[in-house]
Amino acid sequence: MAILEATARLFAERGFDGLTMEGVAAEAGVGKQTIYRWWSSRSALVAEGLAEGLIMPEWFVPADSGDLRADLTLWLQNVVDFIGRPGNDALLRSLVAASAQDASVAVGFSERLGVLQLLGDRMQRAVDTGDIDELPVEELVEAMLGAVVVRALRRGPVDDDFAARLVAMLLRAP
Amino acid sequence: MAILEATARLFAERGFDGLTMEGVAAEAGVGKQTIYRWWSSRSALVAEGLAEGLIMPEWFVPADSGDLRADLTLWLQNVVDFIGRPGNDALLRSLVAASAQDASVAVGFSERLGVLQLLGDRMQRAVDTGDIDELPVEELVEAMLGAVVVRALRRGPVDDDFAARLVAMLLRAP
Amino acid sequence: MAILEATARLFAERGFDGLTMEGVAAEAGVGKQTIYRWWSSRSALVAEGLAEGLIMPEWFVPADSGDLRADLTLWLQNVVDFIGRPGNDALLRSLVAASAQDASVAVGFSERLGVLQLLGDRMQRAVDTGDIDELPVEELVEAMLGAVVVRALRRGPVDDDFAARLVAMLLRAP
Amino acid sequence: MAILEATARLFAERGFDGLTMEGVAAEAGVGKQTIYRWWSSRSALVAEGLAEGLIMPEWFVPADSGDLRADLTLWLQNVVDFIGRPGNDALLRSLVAASAQDASVAVGFSERLGVLQLLGDRMQRAVDTGDIDELPVEELVEAMLGAVVVRALRRGPVDDDFAARLVAMLLRAP
DNA sequence: TGATAAACGAGACGGTACGTCGCGTCTTTCT
DNA sequence: AGAAAGACGCGACGTACCGTCTCGTTTATCA
Structure with missing residues (x-):
């Protein structure tokens, strides 16, 4: 989804504080209303971006070597x-x-x-x-x-x- | 200091996010400029409020019972x-x-x-x-x-x- | 026609300024597209509502008494x-x-x-x-x-x- | 006043309908809040622009020739x-x-x-x-x-x- | 003691972002 | 096939705060 990708991109670039709904809308080429239709807030965007693995890498599944x-x-x-x-x-x-x-x-x-x-x-x-x-x-x-x-x-x-x-x-x- | 006390009060009431320079100024009965004269940002206010012990209690000096x-x-x-x-x-x-x-x-x-x-x-x-x-x-x-x-x-x-x-x-x- | 009646009703209630295509659609229980199919604008709706006599009463045909x-x-x-x-x-x-x-x-x-x-x-x-x-x-x-x-x-x-x-x-x- | 002049300019260019608060703010190089601080609406702007003679010329003081x-x-x-x-x-x-x-x-x-x-x-x-x-x-x-x-x-x-x-x-x- | 300057309260200012409304177009769903 | 429903990109709304910038008005010093 373009919106979540834009969110991830801007989150990485500017951090959570620098993340704005207008910025995401512009970056994703989307109207603000479309964002608000599906996510209630900046936080919700980040939460879903996180769940989709767009913000943070898979953090290293621990191995099981026996040790x-x-x-x-x-x-x-x-x-x-x-x-x-x-x-x-x-x-x-x-x-x-x-x-x-x-x-x-x-x-x-x-x-x-x-x-x-x-x-x-x-x-x-x-x-x-x-x-x-x-x-x-x-x-x-x-x-x-x-x-x-x-x-x-x-x-x-x-x-x-x-x-x-x-x-x-x-x-x-x- | 009235300003730091106002900061602490609002921080407790509304959290860091709900803390605004205008709010602190109003709560402290002070002009915004007066705040900016001595603190560069919201964070600086909080940092000093912390240092002054207005935001968080003395967190429990650990005893020394031997055990x-x-x-x-x-x-x-x-x-x-x-x-x-x-x-x-x-x-x-x-x-x-x-x-x-x-x-x-x-x-x-x-x-x-x-x-x-x-x-x-x-x-x-x-x-x-x-x-x-x-x-x-x-x-x-x-x-x-x-x-x-x-x-x-x-x-x-x-x-x-x-x-x-x-x-x-x-x-x-x- | 339900649409023109809705137009007339809302025009009377809220005036020309308060008249919106979405309002008319909702009031008439109709999709917006259906309105746009036949009328190009809010004004066109009003013009036709006028022509149909839904917005203004017949304004008093003048009598001819000789005087x-x-x-x-x-x-x-x-x-x-x-x-x-x-x-x-x-x-x-x-x-x-x-x-x-x-x-x-x-x-x-x-x-x-x-x-x-x-x-x-x-x-x-x-x-x-x-x-x-x-x-x-x-x-x-x-x-x-x-x-x-x-x-x-x-x-x-x-x-x-x-x-x-x-x-x-x-x-x-x- | 820059704001009223901008209002007059845009009113002439685009008419009352095309006159927006954002447009006036941009044209006047001013924040929107500054406009709202002094005028409650688009109409108020136009009313004052009118009073200041920026929108309409002095409409022709009638002469008094005796006839x-x-x-x-x-x-x-x-x-x-x-x-x-x-x-x-x-x-x-x-x-x-x-x-x-x-x-x-x-x-x-x-x-x-x-x-x-x-x-x-x-x-x-x-x-x-x-x-x-x-x-x-x-x-x-x-x-x-x-x-x-x-x-x-x-x-x-x-x-x-x-x-x-x-x-x-x-x-x-x- | 009276002038003078610093710090002050107040708040206007140019801005950015907010969350909402309505536009006119488009797509989906159901009948 | 045609209509309801409503999502979409967009632009404007009116508001909240930002950080900067005058304004008078206290204070407070020292000439």
Whole structure:
């Protein structure tokens, strides 16, 4: 859909704040009313753009090599690498801002990170097979992701070992 | 200062999005120019309001009872309780949105959570005294806070054991 | 025809300005396209509504009692009475507005006042029979009607003798 | 004032219908709000433009040569000549449309034709000096102007003798 | 103490974007 | 096949705020 593509393009270019309905309409070659007919707000546009995978890439389905720590480290490293690429930290912050303002964006965002579920399942399996001890899986995943978010909000540097260090801490033997 | 108080009042009432320079000027009974003379933007107002402690309460200096896990659990429980009170989840999300949009707000925010440092120091001390094993302290604090932030963004419920579960996970014996 | 009736109804209710194609379509329970198939514009609708007698009543065919002055006075009095009724001054102004914007409405309007011809004929006959002296009949009729129009545009009050005074002036012995 | 000048310019170019607030704002190099701050509507703009003499020329103060018929004929001829110039019939119709829609425009219009008063006074004087017999002066002036308006609305041709014929009819000895 | 200047409240200004209405064209759906 | 329904691109509406810019009017200093 041209409108969602325009939304994604402008979101990437100018962030959530710089995203305007008129801008999207112009970029998509469409009347404003047509947008309002189908989406109630800027946030709804972003939420759907997110759901359609136009705004954020598929964030790295975690592998399943049997070695959970290695798998998680790899996944988180991918995330960190992605954010480390120029502009992507701003993209993440824009997504956080949009999520803070609108629940449906937040849902879209975290579903996009479907990985949240995926990762949860993966870890649950590891727990079940005795690979790791019983853990509050949801909190663990939130902590892992949250650490990245907080770091991004603080505009702190992310060094090369960040992912490894974080996973090591979270998964260290009990 | 009347202006910062007005800022804080409106921030609490309407969130970051609903905060306007004209609104602050009117609420404070002040000309817009007077605001612009000292603050360059809405974000700057919020950042200073944060620094002055007008927007967020002192977030619970962590105690030092000797038992780190108990201290952290108590601290996080306080945070969780605060967020659990009606309207405060929205306040947190507004702060996250503001932080995402403006670095100085993010700094103000995380400094306000001075606790970040404080907590860091406290844990570093615990590490130093051998109370707990070597840990990447900064990441650990970010993970703890990040878990709360992510949960708030996802509008997920926070049950009574959230704090205990999270701290237990993060601090379990190595 | 439902469409013209809807037009007339809305014209009376909301005036020419408040008349919209969408409103007519809705009021008539008809698709817009169906209207456009037969009428090119709002004005065309009004012009035809006028021609069909749905918008303005038959404006009082002038009697022929032999006494021209009496006949004209009666006719004009009828006109004035009509306009004097609540809402009808607005109707007249709406018709004037529509006429000013669209030639075919003007034609419809003045034909509806077919009386213009009728009156003209009547007066021409009076001239021919020597009942009154030679007169520029068309100008006279226009002056008579024009006086009413100008008075309506100025929103001036119309007293009871207006018609008599006007006819007396126009028809006084040469 | 730039805004009223822009109004006059666009009114002349595009008529009352083609006059938009955005157009005026753009033409005057002004924000829309600035217009709305001072004028409540398009009509109010036109009314004031009229009052300031930017839309219509001073319509020909009637002379006072002692010969009323000659003076009136000359005046009316001027009016007719003005309307006869290309575009000016449309201007007149636009003014009529605007007057029909808005009382204050009508007032502005008829005051601009201050001549209405002026002419009235002039004729009243003629009546007082016995130059002509008692006449309902206001109605006479309205009839004279109204004849022109009606002719313009009907888009009828105005021949060279129109003015003379009309004045002769209206002023013929009683 | 009286002038003088800085900071102030008020709010007008040129703008951008909002969300809505109606235009005239077009496409789909049902009869 | 023809009509209702209504989506579409578009342009204008009237409003909210933006950040800048005069305006007088307090204050407050120091000559």
